[in-house]
Amino acid sequence: MIDVALFGAGRIGRIHAGNLARQTGVALKYVVDVNAAAASELSEKYGAKVASAEQVFGDGAIKAVLIGSSTDTHADLIQRAAAAGKAIFCEKPVDLSLSRARECAAAVARVRVTCMIGFQRRFDPTFAAVKQRLDAGEIGEPEMLVVTSRDPGAPPLDYVKVSGGIFKDMLIHDFDIFRWILGDEAASLYATASCLTDPAIAKAGDADSTAVTIRTKKGRLAQINTSRRAAYGYDQRFEILGSKGMLQADNHRPTEVVAATAASVSRDKPEPFFLERYAKAYADEMAHFFEALAKGSAVRTTIEDGVKALELAEAATTSWRENRIVEL
Amino acid sequence: MIDVALFGAGRIGRIHAGNLARQTGVALKYVVDVNAAAASELSEKYGAKVASAEQVFGDGAIKAVLIGSSTDTHADLIQRAAAAGKAIFCEKPVDLSLSRARECAAAVARVRVTCMIGFQRRFDPTFAAVKQRLDAGEIGEPEMLVVTSRDPGAPPLDYVKVSGGIFKDMLIHDFDIFRWILGDEAASLYATASCLTDPAIAKAGDADSTAVTIRTKKGRLAQINTSRRAAYGYDQRFEILGSKGMLQADNHRPTEVVAATAASVSRDKPEPFFLERYAKAYADEMAHFFEALAKGSAVRTTIEDGVKALELAEAATTSWRENRIVEL
Amino acid sequence: MIDVALFGAGRIGRIHAGNLARQTGVALKYVVDVNAAAASELSEKYGAKVASAEQVFGDGAIKAVLIGSSTDTHADLIQRAAAAGKAIFCEKPVDLSLSRARECAAAVARVRVTCMIGFQRRFDPTFAAVKQRLDAGEIGEPEMLVVTSRDPGAPPLDYVKVSGGIFKDMLIHDFDIFRWILGDEAASLYATASCLTDPAIAKAGDADSTAVTIRTKKGRLAQINTSRRAAYGYDQRFEILGSKGMLQADNHRPTEVVAATAASVSRDKPEPFFLERYAKAYADEMAHFFEALAKGSAVRTTIEDGVKALELAEAATTSWRENRIVEL
């Protein structure tokens, strides 16, 4: 039995707790959250106890920690968990500071604990199938990647202000998709952005619409377009052009109803947001984490992946703010 | 140069005149219509003359006649054209009377003139591709056919009254599709029907919604569902299940626009009606007719096909009216 | 806490056990199966005990039984459970004998226990959405229903022989869909069938391909086409034409990958079979059953629904065997 502590009893923490409960040989022992009520409710639901970080790191029986608390706590918790020799699953980003994130990666590397970053999209059935078929050679050599990533609506302004900006907060997932799908690294990056949905976002120093172009070391091209607003739901698509064809990852829909009326022939909008779209991905990444622990095998999304994606997010922020192409 | 006479300057006559104008080596010489204004307008447009049937059949230079006049004129014109040794293209049905249609077929057979019935659907790019791929063995042996055939709206009541009923007027096309696609003949047929869109149709002794089942001599099964009303346009689909898969003929759309809004993700409705949906089919059947004349080759939709489809339409009418299974 | 006994530790029994484990306030206490190993394995997995039917019915703490054992055991178990005052969830069909099924319904009615029949398709997200939107008036009055229901492959011949025939075994679900979607009852029914996939099925007195037409009391028309074989997977579609449009329930796919190659533009096949396609439906029907027990509310798929669907299956069998239209 692997005893686990969960940091963060919010939206994502509850998802992880639910998925953790479905793993065999795994038990949620502690829930840690500054919101005592949330910690209490979640721990009761799964038969765990409310605890402090000190208790978690002081309990040798705890083999793994899940970090789903706010971004500003990630680095500290990773370092303490690494120091305590505990396996780590941490939500993205590792930290808003690239140097701090690199310190975390170094700390993890020193003690060689398992550390998985929650790039759950890699576990989405559609995305994973594209990757698998691409690797199997179905479309030959990859050449161009186009990623479309749009949220249904902007987060609260208070969150925007501490988010690290759209590139670190939102596109970090898309940068990871880029690296994972193409299996290649960025050589240069150009990003531009606008504030088109809400002037308050611009006032907070951030943007809500971005266009990023990456040229890889192998000369492949990638374009990412994002928006904080899509009236039709959560738009999560990408397509990869190869020498022998194209693979597209299309959106998921709640149902397969087709309605033909005097107006049009219509289908459902995409799933509303990430909790629905990536429900299976969240379950599968959790299963993967504990399977890796059980088998002693490597995890698929490492802290190095987290650092690399952050590097791209930082480069994009610089490119946008300084209006220049960034060489990597 | 093949000189041609056209009977009927109405909607379908105009379509044929336009397509005929695009054939090389073919000239429209005469237009015949009881509506003098229509005949005059159409003949002027294409440099032809208004004529009477007598003039047409008395002019040895006329090598072919296109019959697009009202149904009650078809049989007489076919017989006179056959007697005059002219090649014939005639709209469906040959006649509302099966015995009269058989007499026409016999007359044509005696003099061995080319006689093509306007089952234009066989020339539709999608339908033709399904047939070609089925014959190429893509889905193995055919087993079941499902035909969906729905008009956007009922014809005027005056037309309904002289139409011969929904089975002879509307489903005759679907019966031809059935024979053509399966390459098999009906052994038994069951038809039921209802009047669901307009009570006046029932009052006129007809139905507007039908469900037909045919069992073929080889034991294959076919189902046809039709309606005189589809709020979303002209619905023309069929699917054929085979031992190794299924081929479907889907509707055509005016454009490939996709609109994603807060309401749904929608595409265009199907083409509004037969003139739009079968525009290319009408052009291709006309090209086929004149190519057959030029080459002396057989036409793909013969008067025998016209008689066979009518036999099924009559059987369906009987099945419905007498509430019994008809053996063929 | 509601204590439950499960009859049947086979494929469907395991599905129910898994879904039952996710209900709050419900505990699996007993597993009953003639296959001792299966019963033992399943009971261990969920912390239950292997038991006999006698133990189940003799234990007053058992409030509900789930019947997922072989068809020939259903009626007896329903009657014993009803006599013992236990709530019942039973897989279709109630029994292969219509009179026996009616006795069961009468037994249930007498003691007024909750009895739900496992017509899980009503709980499928796509099917349920069609029904909800139809009832909301989105396409006006329903007129025609076309149901396509095809298995990926025939069951083992030993099963075919005791299955009661394709109409009772396979189409019973489609008959339930017909009644549920149209909210109307059959006035007359015509069924024909063939054996096209495997002569051994014909030798066993059964068919593998069917075409059914139903005319309802309100004059609506329905057609059902089924096959025991679809090379492309489990084909579960229906469409309902109404006065203002059409609603279609399309197949579900494992992923939303689109592959464009020199050959074609392709998507995934439908889900392979019922366990995958109806995974959510099985979960939702189980939640519905226990919610109904908790609230004392009515279940959505009653034993009367089971009897009505069986009546249609029997009428279809008669229609096919006697080659006649059956009035209901």
Next chain:
Amino acid sequence: MIDVALFGAGRIGRIHAGNLARQTGVALKYVVDVNAAAASELSEKYGAKVASAEQVFGDGAIKAVLIGSSTDTHADLIQRAAAAGKAIFCEKPVDLSLSRARECAAAVARVRVTCMIGFQRRFDPTFAAVKQRLDAGEIGEPEMLVVTSRDPGAPPLDYVKVSGGIFKDMLIHDFDIFRWILGDEAASLYATASCLTDPAIAKAGDADSTAVTIRTKKGRLAQINTSRRAAYGYDQRFEILGSKGMLQADNHRPTEVVAATAASVSRDKPEPFFLERYAKAYADEMAHFFEALAKGSAVRTTIEDGVKALELAEAATTSWRENRIVEL
């Protein structure tokens, strides 16, 4: 009757001649081509005469010229036609030299002759419908545009060498789409490119894969991705995200066949190349040109549009070659 001269009897010249033949009140009088055989064949087919440029410009009866000859002849012919007071329809680009193109525009402006540039995509039914629906406000204010434009295969190397490079030869259409759809002008542009399909293209100093980002004066963002090779056909799509939704222009297919087999569920590839995909667009732009002449109204794609698209193509070439963001 408007007498017309056609320059260029090649692939596109033949398309225009065929569409011109379908206009009423228009006659093709002359065909000019350095390839005497091609000129002769085409002029015979449509009852025209082979002529020299001198004859064309010296014949006062000629009211309009269609310029479909090689790119290096465009500017000279436009200027001579303008000088002769003839209406002009010219294929893109006006010229490979921006200054020369501007001179042409000035020449046209001075004499105020009608001059239409063949940006046929604006006349494509799908593209035109997107524009019309966007302008009607269906998705609110436009924010982001993503254009995917891929040829099935690279042109011959000899053509590549004189093409002016991929941005002027291929993306000029996409730059026109950008301006037309967004109704906005570029403020800055970044382009990168690679040679991924054939090293000979790189050797010729050109690229075959490009990624362009444009920021408009209103802060809107556009991304264009192109390739000279798409194994699955001619890929011509774009999508526009607006404040209230998204409009997508999807590819056109030859037929609407769906094939479901043990491998997948597949549809036709997109139309193979521009002659098929834009067949209707070519017909409609020709009709528009002659309608404008007949009515004395403005044409929709002016020589100014041709110059503006060329400016963007030049900026993109510069951005790529000098690896810098170009401000416009």
